[in-house]
Amino acid sequence: MTTTAPPAARSLETVGLTKSFGGVHAVRDATVTFQPGKINALIGPNGSGKTTFFNCVTGMIKPDAGSVTFHGEDITRRPPHRIARAGIGRSFQLCRVFPRMTVLENMLVAVSRSRFRELLKGAHNPEEIDKARALLVRVGIDHLENTEARNLSYGQQKLLELAGVLMGDPDTIMLDEPAGGVNPALIGRIGTLVQELNAEGRTFLVVEHNMDMVMSLSHHVIVFDRGRPIAEGTPDVVQSDPRVLEAYLGV
Amino acid sequence: MALVVGVALVLSFPTIAPNPYILSAGIVVLSYACTATAWNFMGGFTGYVSLGHAAFFGLGAYGTGLLIRDVGLPSFAAWLLAGALVLLITIPVGIAALRVRGASFVIVSISFVLILLLVFQGWGSFTGGSDGLVVPRPFPDMLRPQHHETFFYLFAALLTVMLVVWWLIDRSRFGTGLKAVREDEDKAQALGVPTRNYKLVAYVVSATFTGLAGGMYALWFGDLDPIFQFSIMLGAYMVLMALLGGVRHLFGPLLGAFIVGTGLEYFKLEFGDTQFHLVAAALLLGAVVLFMPDGIIPAVTGLVRRFGPQESSIREVTAAELLERNGGTSPVPQPGATAGSDGSRTTSEAAPPDPNDEEDPR
Numbered sequence: 001m002t003t004t005a006p007p008a009a010r011s012l013e014t015v016g017l018t019k020s021f022g023g024v025h026a027v028r029d030a031t032v033t034f035q036p037g038k039i040n041a042l043i044g045p046n047g048s049g050k051t052t053f054f055n056c057v058t059g060m061i062k063p064d065a066g067s068v069t070f071h072g073e074d075i076t077r078r079p080p081h082r083i084a085r086a087g088i089g090r091s092f093q094l095c096r097v098f099p100r101m102t103v104l105e106n107m108l109v110a111v112s113r114s115r116f117r118e119l120l121k122g123a124h125n126p127e128e129i130d131k132a133r134a135l136l137v138r139v140g141i142d143h144l145e146n147t148e149a150r151n152l153s154y155g156q157q158k159l160l161e162l163a164g165v166l167m168g169d170p171d172t173i174m175l176d177e178p179a180g181g182v183n184p185a186l187i188g189r190i191g192t193l194v195q196e197l198n199a200e201g202r203t204f205l206v207v208e209h210n211m212d213m214v215m216s217l218s219h220h221v222i223v224f225d226r227g228r229p230i231a232e233g234t235p236d237v238v239q240s241d242p243r244v245l246e247a248y249l250g251v
Numbered sequence: 252m253a254l255v256v257g258v259a260l261v262l263s264f265p266t267i268a269p270n271p272y273i274l275s276a277g278i279v280v281l282s283y284a285c286t287a288t289a290w291n292f293m294g295g296f297t298g299y300v301s302l303g304h305a306a307f308f309g310l311g312a313y314g315t316g317l318l319i320r321d322v323g324l325p326s327f328a329a330w331l332l333a334g335a336l337v338l339l340i341t342i343p344v345g346i347a348a349l350r351v352r353g354a355s356f357v358i359v360s361i362s363f364v365l366i367l368l369l370v371f372q373g374w375g376s377f378t379g380g381s382d383g384l385v386v387p388r389p390f391p392d393m394l395r396p397q398h399h400e401t402f403f404y405l406f407a408a409l410l411t412v413m414l415v416v417w418w419l420i421d422r423s424r425f426g427t428g429l430k431a432v433r434e435d436e437d438k439a440q441a442l443g444v445p446t447r448n449y450k451l452v453a454y455v456v457s458a459t460f461t462g463l464a465g466g467m468y469a470l471w472f473g474d475l476d477p478i479f480q481f482s483i484m485l486g487a488y489m490v491l492m493a494l495l496g497g498v499r500h501l502f503g504p505l506l507g508a509f510i511v512g513t514g515l516e517y518f519k520l521e522f523g524d525t526q527f528h529l530v531a532a533a534l535l536l537g538a539v540v541l542f543m544p545d546g547i548i549p550a551v552t553g554l555v556r557r558f559g560p561q562e563s564s565i566r567e568v569t570a571a572e573l574l575e576r577n578g579g580t581s582p583v584p585q586p587g588a589t590a591g592s593d594g595s596r597t598t599s600e601a602a603p604p605d606p607n608d609e610e611d612p613r
Contacts, residue, residue: 098434
């Protein structure tokens with residue numbers, strides 16, 4: 001396997017992160033510390049601000065206030081490509097691949113991010129292509145290498161998206177609903193992949209609605225409600241927390 | 252093979268052309284091919300449709316003419332310097348224009364060419380205004396047929412340089428990043444592609460080549476008028492030609508320029524000053540958008556593949572093979588694995604959703 005595990009898990013935390021859209025406070029004063037080297041899950045009812053929080057951390061949205069710190073470095077308001085380069089990879093809620101590019105080309109996007117002077121170096125080198133193929137084998141879609149991504153099934157696109165993120169060797173991977181819209185067999189496969197990648201030392205941050213997956217997979221669960229974390233702990237602790245039951249069931 | 256024949260045909264055109272008029276029409280077609288190929292550095296790679304590329308054509312043309320007339324530079328030194336000036340002007344213009352995407356970018360690109368049109372028309376003391384600017388010929392001793400022949404080869408050489416650069420970018424890591432911008436800009440950025448800088452480089456390369464084509468046109472034609480150099484129509488032709496041939500293909504814009512350019516020259520010859528050529532161009536654009544949204548090259552290769560010798564796109568697969576192909580881990584047959592892997596489904600817009608894969612647990 002050509003994927004090299006990062007040397008040490010790096011910490012990711014937010015302090016007082018806030019983002020409003022008009023009068024709607026999507027995320028307010030969210031202070032969250034993710035456990036490095038662990039699988040962290042972010043759960044909460046619909047509209048509790050999970051995806052907005054996610055987008056603030058990865059730079060897709062500029063937060064109104066607060067800060068994001070990655071391994072002691074302030075990455076707040078950095079453009080998304082610099083956050084990606086710093087080592088945070090992400091997937092999207094509705095799986096996004098490059099539809100009119102082949103599976104192999106999709107894989108190579110993450111390593112096309114060279115600095116300007118490297119642009120002139122020309123074509124992708126054989127090591128990159130070997131690495132891409134090895135990752136495709138790992139997620140099980142290597143036989144589709146020359147297929148345009150739009151011709152893949154939704155499940156295969158999910159696997160391609162994950163493999164594409166891995167091409168950039170991120171040590172922290174943020175997945176937005178990895179189980180959304182895929183069949184149970186594939187959910188199991190994605191779960192296994194996440195566990196394997198975590199065992200290699202990568203930190204995960206997973207937004208997910210599938211409670212079976214969250215409870216079986218994660219080491220640390222953070223519960224969001226109305227834009228801020230209301231509880232956190234191991235899956236067992238969180239499941240029996242009355243505030244969590246209230247947020248979900250409204251009792 | 253087809254490439255060799257094509258090159259041979261282009262190179263022998265000046266000798267087989269029956270008269271200087273046909274030869275000059277050939278030069279016009281080649282200059283269109285240059286502009287469409289230059290446009291495709293931006294439009295084809297990044298998907299940003301600029302309708303205002305005539306701005307760079309005009310700047311290159313006027314830059315060349317004015318540097319010869321007012322500075323007294325030798326013709327081809329003026330041409331190169333004008334190209335460099337277009338490059339420098341494009342950087343701030345690109346930074347501003349690329350702040351927006353989609354339809355807004357189209358509007359910004361049009362407004363730039365309109366601004367330049369007004370400036371060059373209004374500032375008559377400098378540009379000659381609507382009276383035109385006469386550009387001295389680079390080869391004053393040449394007779395007209397020789398002059399045409401020389402410029403035919405000069406345009407062919409410029410086009411060759413562009414095609415080589417396009418081909419190099421197409422297979423480079425830079426090209427992969429640009430195509431990712433075309434497909435999904437936010438996603439590309441999330442994967443670490445510095446999309447803004449990539450787009451800017453593509454824009455500047457595209458504009459500079461367009462400017463060089465404009466400068467070459469000025470040297471050949473010798474008479475510039477803002478209404479023709481900074482023309483929305485010229486920018487629209489570039490888009491039409493590139494779309495017609497196929498923006499994802501190296502020779503797409505060249506093929507489109509050959510068809511549109513030949514057609515335009517034919518209509519102008521047969522119908523003179525009528526506007527029939529505009530009607531024909533509009534009908535052609537409609538036909539392309541309706542029937543060949545990807546352009547002629549993909550449409551034709553798709554047809555050849557469909558009727559030529561091929562592996563059947565529906566082939567029998569045993570359950571064991573299917574299991575093996577899916578890595579043995581997924582018990583669900585996945586349609587892309589059987590139908591898409593031989594690349595024969597170029598005409599379908601998207602794979603039909605697999606009902607097994609679409610169960611939404613929410």
